[in-house]
Amino acid sequence: MVLADLGSRLTDAISNLSKTNVVDQEFVESILKEVCNALLASDVNVQLVVGLRKNIRAKINLAEIPQHSRKRAVHKAIFDELVALVDCKSEPFQPKKGKSNVIMMVGLQGSGKTTTCTKLAVWYQRRGFKTGLVCADTFRAGAFDQLKQNASKAQIPYYGSYTETDPVVVAKEGVQRLKKAGFDIIIVDTSGRHQQERELFTEMQQISAAVKPHQTIMILDASIGQAAESQSTAFKESSDFGAIIITKMDGHAKGGGAISAVAATNTPIAFIGTGEHNYDLEKFAPKSFIQKLLGMGDMEGLFDQIQTFNIDQKETMKHIQKGIFTLRDLRDNMTNIMKMGPLSKVAGMIPGMGQLANQLGSDGDTDYRMKRVLYIFDSMTEAELDSDGKILASEPSRIMRIAKGSGTSVKDVYDLLEQQKIMANMAKKMGGKNGMLNRMQQAKAAGGAGGPGGLGANPMAAAQAMARNNPEIARAMQQMQNNGGMPDMQSLMKMMGGKF
Numbered sequence: 001m002v003l004a005d006l007g008s009r010l011t012d013a014i015s016n017l018s019k020t021n022v023v024d025q026e027f028v029e030s031i032l033k034e035v036c037n038a039l040l041a042s043d044v045n046v047q048l049v050v051g052l053r054k055n056i057r058a059k060i061n062l063a064e065i066p067q068h069s070r071k072r073a074v075h076k077a078i079f080d081e082l083v084a085l086v087d088c089k090s091e092p093f094q095p096k097k098g099k100s101n102v103i104m105m106v107g108l109q110g111s112g113k114t115t116t117c118t119k120l121a122v123w124y125q126r127r128g129f130k131t132g133l134v135c136a137d138t139f140r141a142g143a144f145d146q147l148k149q150n151a152s153k154a155q156i157p158y159y160g161s162y163t164e165t166d167p168v169v170v171a172k173e174g175v176q177r178l179k180k181a182g183f184d185i186i187i188v189d190t191s192g193r194h195q196q197e198r199e200l201f202t203e204m205q206q207i208s209a210a211v212k213p214h215q216t217i218m219i220l221d222a223s224i225g226q227a228a229e230s231q232s233t234a235f236k237e238s239s240d241f242g243a244i245i246i247t248k249m250d251g252h253a254k255g256g257g258a259i260s261a262v263a264a265t266n267t268p269i270a271f272i273g274t275g276e277h278n279y280d281l282e283k284f285a286p287k288s289f290i291q292k293l294l295g296m297g298d299m300e301g302l303f304d305q306i307q308t309f310n311i312d313q314k315e316t317m318k319h320i321q322k323g324i325f326t327l328r329d330l331r332d333n334m335t336n337i338m339k340m341g342p343l344s345k346v347a348g349m350i351p352g353m354g355q356l357a358n359q360l361g362s363d364g365d366t367d368y369r370m371k372r373v374l375y376i377f378d379s380m381t382e383a384e385l386d387s388d389g390k391i392l393a394s395e396p397s398r399i400m401r402i403a404k405g406s407g408t409s410v411k412d413v414y415d416l417l418e419q420q421k422i423m424a425n426m427a428k429k430m431g432g433k434n435g436m437l438n439r440m441q442q443a444k445a446a447g448g449a450g451g452p453g454g455l456g457a458n459p460m461a462a463a464q465a466m467a468r469n470n471p472e473i474a475r476a477m478q479q480m481q482n483n484g485g486m487p488d489m490q491s492l493m494k495m496m497g498g499k500f
């Protein structure tokens with residue numbers, strides 16, 4: 001999890017809002033102190049922290065805010081200033097499909113440049129860009145082999161040379177070839193330097209002149225903290241079309257310092273690296289970043305992912321409307337979630353699930369377990385997949401066959417069927433004539449809960465319509481307003497469970 005310590009300290013500070021009845025100046029000061037201490041511990045520059053405190057104080061004029069609106073006002077002021085702290089106020093370059101977009105990567109030795117080249121290639125490839133890599137790092141022995149290995153694993157075409165020692169020649173040749181082959185995205189890896197910025201920028205300019213990149217990206221290691229400011233400034237001066245990727249955000253407490261320092265130079269942060277795996281790269285957006293940091297989720301990012309990966313839940317929704325949930329529905333839902341990336345990252349985008357995301361961690365263990373479950377589905381017959389699993393659960397010989405066929409245990413298969421039972425029961429409560437979906441539709445007809453599609457089209461309007469008919473949901477929404485933020489989604493779900 002990115003900046004887990006900073007996230008939990010900030011969340012703890014802000015959660016004090018829900019524990020008090022009176023918000024006075026003393027209370028505001030105590031929250032501000034905790035927020036500022038948390039930022040300083042994450043190596044955010046003192047001047048930036050002082051500025052943030054000043055701005056928040058200026059926004060919260062308690063004399064003008066009635067007591068019942070104060071919690072929301074304080075929450076909003078802190079949230080807005082945290083977003084401003086990491087906002088670079090400039091957008092990175094957006095590549096277009098159907099033309100060759102050349103991206104050149106530069107960075108000091110060991111910053112994570114070569115690893116990030118492949119991650120970035122995977123990111124674009126998953127979004128339908130034809131992507132290739134060029135290794136112009138002729139300085140470090142083994143750099144080409146590393147890129148080749150990473151690229152082969154991710155099935156990304158690459159170009160490099162074992163004999164040519166001039167990086168400018170390799171870069172030029174590689175870019176030309178990939179352009180000719182019609183690649184949309186061509187990522188050029190250059191050599192790192194050991195704390196020799198001048199040499200780094202000289203080589204960057206030489207290669208740049210040869211390949212004419214549409215964007216140059218500098219890789220910065222989060223562990224440099226606020227020292228990122230000087231590197232970011234030097235880079236901005238030598239490249240007027242540059243963006244930054246900050247790597248190792250998963251492992252370094254100083255990451256907050258690095259991001260705020262780069263933002264202060266108004267150099268766009270394109271992505272952040274959040275682990276060693278190919279999927280551990282996140283597009284950086286200030287608001288989403290702070291929302292996730294505070295455990296508020298990132299619904300915008302989630303919807304973007306759903307659209308990007310063509311997640312289609314229509315069949316499942318049709319089933320749920322009828323009160324049915326089959327094993328195939330469960331399998332398709334799991335496959336869809338896996339398409340969007342590691343489970344811990346998807347969970348982090350759902351409001352209130354930040355803690356769950358932390359628990360899931362990034363070690364790939366959960367994703368491995370999910371894959372094992374998919375093997376179980378693969379060993380089922382078509383008829384079994386289209387059932388609700390009840391009959392299957394009463395056939396021990398089939399369970400044994402499925403466990404053997406999928407390389408799992410009998411307990412694993414029964415666990416999956418147990419999960420399926422819970423989902424099928426929920427679908428039964430949600431669908432049908434007296435189910436939640438039908439009641440929502442009635443509420444929509446009576447009070448207008450959003451456009452077609454009800455919950456999916458406008459969840460907040462749908463929730464408001466439901467609240468009109470259900471005091472517990474109304475209470476949860478009131479609590480959400482008082483806290484100035486999202487309620488804990490898990491408790492809300494618990495509250496809603498059994499009611500439908």
Ligand SMILES: Nc1nc2c(ncn2[C@@H]2O[C@H](COP(=O)(O)OP(=O)(O)OP(=O)(O)O)[C@@H](O)[C@H]2O)c(=O)[nH]1
Nearest residue numbers: 109110111112113114115192247248273274275276
């Ligand atoms: N935890 C974590 N490790 C990372 C991340 N990005 C890269 N690494 C690791 O950092 C180490 C250095 O990465 P490289 O990609 O070899 O670094 P480089 O900048 O290309 O190095 P040079 O080619 O020597 O300049 C490797 O062990 C990577 O796995 C990240 O976001 N998180």
